[in-house]
Amino acid sequence: MLTPGRLSLARKRKGLTKKGFAEALGVTPHTVLRYESGEISPPVETLERIARILNFPVAFFCAPDVDEIVSDAASFRSLTSMTAKDRDAALAAGTLAYLFSDWVDQNFTLPEVSLVDLKNENPEIAARSLRQEWGLGEQPIKNMVHLLEAKGVRVFSLAENTRTVDAFSVWRGVRPFVFLNTMKTAEHSRFDAAHELGHLVLHRHGGPSGRRAEDEANRFASSFLMPAADVIARVPRVHTLNQIIEAKKRWAVSVMALIYRLHTLNIVSDWQYRMFCIQASDHGYRTSEPFGVPKEQSVVWHKVLTALWNERITKKEIAERLSVPTSEIENLLFGLAGLIPNDNDRIKSSGLRLVSGSSREGR
Structure with missing residues (x-):
């Protein structure tokens, strides 16, 4: 039996409108509306086609409602x-x-x-x-x-x-x-x-x-x-963009963020602010960073996934327990799910x- 809210959820996750989904499924938009409202439930073969189109297991659509x-x-x-x-x-x-x-x-x-x-x-x-x-x-x-x-x-x-x-x-x-x-x-x-x-x-x-x-x-x-006292102590005055580029290393922020902060603290004038913004844009610093820092990842999910693998619970098994695609687990966990294999070797554990x-x- 289809859970209407889960169909709507999977469709939105796929980035499909009701009309686009209806076309892919080969039904009318009104039929999709009736599915998602719970007015009617699709036959088994249609549900299997829905699962293929949206790339979710059939079991996902039949599980209890979710807290959306x-x-x-x-x-x-x-x-x-x-x-x-x-x-x-x-x-x-x-x-x-x-x-x-x-x-x-x-x-x-x-x-x-x-x-x-x-x-x-x-x-x-x-x-x-x-x-x-x-x-x-x-x-x-x-x-x-x-x-x-x-x-x-x-x-x-x-x-x-x-x-x-x-x-x-x-x-x-x-x-x-x-x-x-x-x-x-x-x-x-x-x-x-x-x-x-x-x-x-x-x-x-x-x-x-x-x-x-x-x-x-x-x-x-x-x-x-960028606490005010620390910024003022470290960068009391600024004359060049290179000073800002060097200073940003301390707080691991973007060039643009530090320019903004220096302006709000009146360390740079309105004229300097505009000039530094233009210079930073010309150097491509709105989308990239000089002296970039490593991307941050989750320590909590790293510990959880490590503990799961110690119990020989694979990412495939996690996905199966939740009735979601493995890729969704990987997307949510900073790619850390790649730490645990996606094999079928499972060892039963007490907990x-x-x-x-x-x-x-x-x-």
Whole structure:
């Protein structure tokens, strides 16, 4: 028996409209609408064709309803270049991450949530407050993903077909989730992670939306990654773009992000800001970085996958337990699923090992 919500989820994950899916399936759009509304259920042979077209196991469509992410609940990093199709595909990826997260919770102990509600705070003050709460001082943050995970945030990567979506975040009950497009530069992704952290602590219980919310999250991220006192002490004055390129190494941020931060701290003038932005653009620093840093990956998912492989549980078996394609697991876990083989050799075990939350805070 088809679960209507799962059909809609798989279609969106594939990036298909109802009309496009109907054409591929050889039925009318109205028939697809009736399938997804639960008015009718497709015959077995049609369900098998649906599974082939959408590249999901038949079992996926017959499993219980899923806790689907709705667009209003998610804070997206990018608003201007994102199409509805890209948004829906990203949200569908997030919903599949819920399935994996729930399965992991049944077998592992992961870090507890340690975020504070900073609604109505000035973003710069909120960033300083959170740094103080977490004992980070004024020092650069070595790894944003590790820091978020140590504080109980579930961090997942986004797949290739959602490349126009930089990042998004969402609260699911008391658990925060962040999704990062790791196809961007590592510096860009670090800023995205800090930006989404801003949404999580500033906008959990509502508040500004749209461009104002994005601006607040940007200001939070800039202050969180580049504390004012540290920047002023290290870069009291700037005369050339090369100084900025050299200075950015300390905070592992993009050239553009540091130019912006120097301007907000009045270290560079309006005229200098415009000049440095033009120079940086001419050098291609909006899409690439000089002295790039390594891409950040998840330490939590690395530990989980290592423990699973120690129990001889393959990524294929994980996918089968969740009734999803193996590729979806790989896409969500920063490619770390490649650590465990996709073979059919399984050894029965009495249970999974528990993974305790890491006390490392990414610094």
